[in-house]
Amino acid sequence: MTMIELVDTTSSKIAAEFVNARKRAGSPAMGMVMTLLIVVPDEDAEKAMEAAQRASREHPSRVLGVILGDARGKGRVNAQVGSGGGWGGEIALIRLKGEVVKHAESVVLPLLLPDSPVAIWWPTDPPADPAADPLGALARRRITDSAAVGRARSRAIFTQCAAYAAGNTDLSWTRLTPWRALLAAALDQHQLRVTGGCVAAERFSPSAELLVAWLSWRLKVPFERTVSEGPGITEVRMDTREGPIAISRADGRLATFSSPGRPDRPVALKRREVPSLLAEELRRLDEDDTYAAVAKQLVKKKVGT
Numbered sequence: 001m002t003m004i005e006l007v008d009t010t011s012s013k014i015a016a017e018f019v020n021a022r023k024r025a026g027s028p029a030m031g032m033v034m035t036l037l038i039v040v041p042d043e044d045a046e047k048a049m050e051a052a053q054r055a056s057r058e059h060p061s062r063v064l065g066v067i068l069g070d071a072r073g074k075g076r077v078n079a080q081v082g083s084g085g086g087w088g089g090e091i092a093l094i095r096l097k098g099e100v101v102k103h104a105e106s107v108v109l110p111l112l113l114p115d116s117p118v119a120i121w122w123p124t125d126p127p128a129d130p131a132a133d134p135l136g137a138l139a140r141r142r143i144t145d146s147a148a149v150g151r152a153r154s155r156a157i158f159t160q161c162a163a164y165a166a167g168n169t170d171l172s173w174t175r176l177t178p179w180r181a182l183l184a185a186a187l188d189q190h191q192l193r194v195t196g197g198c199v200a201a202e203r204f205s206p207s208a209e210l211l212v213a214w215l216s217w218r219l220k221v222p223f224e225r226t227v228s229e230g231p232g233i234t235e236v237r238m239d240t241r242e243g244p245i246a247i248s249r250a251d252g253r254l255a256t257f258s259s260p261g262r263p264d265r266p267v268a269l270k271r272r273e274v275p276s277l278l279a280e281e282l283r284r285l286d287e288d289d290t291y292a293a294v295a296k297q298l299v300k301k302k303v304g305t
Contacts, residue, residue, distance in 0.1 A: 003082040003093075010077065011110040017081040018062070018090050018111075024083075032089040034282070035112045036061045037120040039068065039135055045093065048123040054275035056087050059282045062113050065093040066135065068101050075100030077107055105134040112138065117285050121278065125149050131165035141285045143278070145171040146206040157206035158302050161295035166287040172206035173291050174277045175232075178269055179211060182247055182257070183236060190259055192240040194219045200237075202230030211236065213298040214290075232271055 002024075004017055036059075040048045045067055052063050075098040083090045092111065096104055112118055120139035122130070130136040130144060146156035148171075160170050187194070197215065201208035208225060211233065215223045219238075228234040231252040238245045243260035247267065255269035 003080040003091075006079040006081060008076055009079055011107050014079050014081055014092055014094070015111055017079075018083070018092070021081055021083040021090065032060045032062050032113060032116070034059065034061045034116050034285075035118045036063045036282070037108060037118065037135060037139060038063065038065045038123065039120065040065060040123050041125075042067050042069070042095070044124050048121075049091070049093065051123070051273075051275045051278055052121075053087055053091075055279040055282060056089055058279045060089040061282075062090045062111070063087070063092070064108060064111055065091070066104060066108060067093070067095045068104060069095060069097040071098065071101040073098040103134075105138060108135060109138065117141070119143065119282055119285065123148060123274075125151060126160070128159050129163040129165075130160075130168055131163070140167055141281065142168045143171065143281050144168070145274075147172050147175075147204075153204055157209055158298065161298045164292060164295040166292070167285075168295075169281055169288055169291055170206070170210075171274065171277045171281070173210050173288075173294070174280055175207045175272065176211055176214070177280065178272075179233065179236065179247070180214065182255075182267060182269065183215070183238070186238075186245050186247070186257065186259065190240070190245060192242055192245070192260070194221055194238045194240055194245075196221050196223065197236070197238040197244075198224040198226050199233065200226045200228040200235040201233040203227050205230075205232060208233050209298060210294055213301060214294045216301070217293060217297040 119141040126144040249255035
């Protein structure tokens with residue numbers, strides 16, 4: 001894909017270049033389903049855009065990467081614009097410097113696809129309150145990743161849950177989809193009353209904190225959080241009077257499912273990459289009621305400790 005460099009540009013010039021890029025690609029008609037904003041530091045931009053490219057194959061989008069530079073000095077907007085080349089839509093990587101950094105939404109707003117939903121993703125450090133952020137306020141879906149933050153790591157997921165608003169989600173929650181499906185299936189197979197249990201994971205694991213909150217909320221019994229060597233979550237154990245129901249995963253790929261009165265069996269439970277997680281989140285743009293309840297449970301537990 002050929003990327004066109006626009007130096008000291010404007011939103012209208014970027015929009016015009018989108019039209020030119022479609023003509024060069026021989027696709028004058030737009031078949032995109034949403035706008036995806038990516039707010040990312042310069043050093044993480046390449047990796048984030050690669051993840052968005054893979055997700056765009058399932059969700060053709062106008063992808064706007066926004067790099068917020070130094071807010072001091074005269075405002076300046078530089079951009080790289082293109083389409084095709086493995087992307088399921090259009091792409092612009094926009095670098096902001098100077099005064100315009102404080103008003104990034106004024107640059108982005110004219111570039112949103114009309115009459116289409118907007119999602120925003122912070123691959124690394126998100127604002128403490130995504131819904132109140134000027135760019136976050138433009139989006140219906142706001143995606144953070146507490147596992148990838150570079151500062152205040154131990155508090156990141158609690159900060160996001162405390163600021164929960166309809167449309168917020170975190171990839172630490174998305175990582176739990178296979179775990180939640182397996183645990184729900186296990187309880188469907190074994191009509192046993194759970195009396196307690198524990199979640200074992202490496203020391204820093206926002207997903208483990210969310211899983212403890214989810215299990216405690218759904219089963220109305222206390223679950224402990226224990227520390228293991230990892231990677232990620234290594235075991236979930238649900239105690240019953242007939243014996244424990246456990247899913248153990250030591251290598252991040254294959255798990256062992258154990259239950260009372262039945263032989264152990266292997267279960268595929270591979271840790272997923274960010275593009276897969278992002279694609280899953282973009283499939284739904286409505287509020288995730290379950291995550292909302294779990295966020296509330298996690299904050300309640302944190303305040304109570």
